[in-house]
Amino acid sequence: FWTWLLGFALYGGRWAYNQQDGLLPTIQGIDPNAYLAPQALLADLGSPTAQVGVLGIVLIVGLLVFIIDAADRSYWDKQGA
Known part of the structure; x- marks a missing residue:
């Protein structure tokens, strides 16, 4: 999850930085x-x-991975693993 979050932040930051006309417009x-x-679009x-x-x-994919990871960790924590 953290790798995805870092990748998303870098990709989003690079995209925002490359906007010549400014991000808001x-x-x-x-x-x-x-x-x-x-x-x-393609x-x-x-x-x-x-x-x-x-x-x-x-x-969306990252949030889905986060939810599945959190559910999996919760399950295994209940199992005592």
């Missing part, structure tokens, strides 16, 4: 309806909209 310029056409992975989608997917 880039985020405000994202069209939420663009995610309804994933094929168009055609241009360099766009901020696609990159925010990738960050979202990484975040």
Whole structure:
């Protein structure tokens, strides 16, 4: 989990640092309806909209791993292992 968290922080930080026009205008310029056409996003992975989608997917997968890891640790702690 910590490796994922560090990787997510580095990827997100690199993405935010590379925004030439500034982070806030880039985020405000994202069209939420663009995610309804994933094929168009896959055609241009360099766009901020696609990159925010990738960050979202990484975040969701990481949270899922965290929840599963926490449940597994809780189970084995109850077993006395």
